Amino acid sequence: MALRESGWPSLRSRRIAETQRTRLVRETSPEVEGAVPRRESFSLPSADGSFRFAAVIAFTVRSGEAEPDDPAVLDLARTGIARRAEAVSTRFRLTEENRVKGELTTALWSWEALAGCSVRGRCVSIDTDVELVEQIAEFEKWERRRSVLAWQARQRKEQEERMRSLVVDPIGATARWFLDNQDKPRDVVAVAGEFQKLRSLLLPEEQADSPGALVDDLLDNLSEEAHRDHLIRTLRKWFTHFGRDDLGARLPGSGG
Known part of the structure; x- marks a missing residue:
């Protein structure tokens, strides 16, 4: 009795394993249920534009009620295999051919039901132009x-x-330096002075034009004598009104 009890699980496991193997053989064997084995070459696009993979794919067709060698059934099977294979191959460059073979088999191994047949396959080989791959x-x-x-x-x-932003902004440059050198507070003033000198050297302040220079420039740009005389009279009037005799003295005919 003890031997039976100890041997029963082992016998039961063997029967289950045998049943699974039988089911697997029935599902994959081309000789069962009208399944027809095929092996054909496919030109598959890659991620490298017009460059393609040359793939040999073995596939099995279940034709159902149709004849196994019916050309329409085979065309459907080829189309289904090619569609699934291209969806995989376009994700890879030619330099990744070793990965493509396994990915193709993974994508093609399950049965796909088409109109009037079912098909599944596996990639047998992937070939590329060696020189092109290099x-x-x-x-x-x-x-x-x-x-x-x-x-x-x-x-x-x-x-x-x-660096440019630091040169034109002595305050920001000093703050950044002090952030990295907080143990040197006594040096902040000297560093700030150096940054200020650097800015003055590389980016001097623009000097605004003086009023006298503006008057001279305005008169020099007037070529017509009538306009020039009218402007001089107008400017002399306003300079006198606002007490800017220094500017009036710059005008032609002021006797200065």
Whole structure:
């Protein structure tokens, strides 16, 4: 009795495993239920534009009530396989051919019900132009280098902009220095003075034009004599009214 009880789970497990194997064979065997095995080549698009993968895909067709070799059924099966395969292949570049094979089998392994048949498959092989793949790999390497150089250029430009903002803003520059050197409060005044000197040296203050210079510039730009005489009389009148004899003395004919 003890032997029976100890052997029963093992026997039961073997029967369950055998049942599962039988079901798997029935589902995958092309000789069962009208399933027809096929193996064909497909040209699959890649993520590299016009460059394509050459794939050999084995697939099995269940034709249902139709004849297994019915051309319409086979066309449906090929179309279904190609559609699922292209959805996978377009995600990868030619340099990733090793991944594509496994991804294709994963996508094609389950049965897909089509009009009048069901189909599933697996990728047998993926082939690419070796020379072309090498060229693409070199191009990808060049793209990575270019991206790094572009990033470095952006970093440099951002650093230059930050430095420029510090040069034209002595207060901000001093605050930033003090933030990093809070243990040196006695040096703040000297540092602020240096930043102020730097700003004055690199970005001197723009001097506004003096009133006398504006008057001279205004008269020099008038070429017509009538307009010039009228402007001189008008300016002399207003300069006298506001007590700006110094400006009136700059006018022609003032006897100064």
